[in-house]
Amino acid sequence: MARPRNQAARREQLVAAATRAVRRHGLHQVRVADIADEAGVARGSVHYYFRDLDELLRSVYQQAGERFYTARMTAAAALPDARDKLVESIEHGLPDGPDDELAVVLYEFSMVRDDPVFSALSQSLYDRQVAMYAAILEVGASQGHFTMAAPVLDVAANLVALEDAYGLHIVSRNASLPRERTLDLLLSYARIATRCEDLRRSG
Known part of the structure; x- marks a missing residue:
């Protein structure tokens, strides 16, 4: 070649x-x-x-991080209202559907337990997503839109964990939890946690 x-x-x-x-x-x-x-x-x-297969696979994982962290953080940053930021972030934190290739592969990586490199990458992605949500929630509180029902970091951690759990159902083709249903459930939790009824699907 x-x-x-x-x-x-x-x-x-x-x-x-x-x-x-x-x-x-x-x-x-x-x-x-x-x-x-x-x-x-x-x-x-x-x-x-x-250099080797591990280096290539790390690049695959980092691409997933770009999508589920960097890309949506950039999109949310362009929106001045924290309510829009939060909805935008939630909507783009779920797989597009059961055939979302990058999301499916990301769940493959989540099953790796004995590789310290991939464990560190997984924790880093989780921590960055929690920090992203925490920043949005703090902006929403300062704008007067959110009245937090729990500590900001707890709500942010729950949002990330719910995304991960619901996303697995989506890629597993669970007919009881299609993407639109899981999105509604995530936004329902967000409304309860922020005491803000304005958090609705944008589409």
């Missing part, structure tokens, strides 16, 4: 291929050969851009 001019683009291609391969084969069964097949390249090409 000729060396591409845009190495970042090739790395992104391989991360996308690794995401598909993990979903297809499972995190513990996926091999470099599976990723190379998904990308349509030779195995040596994968090793050219990533």
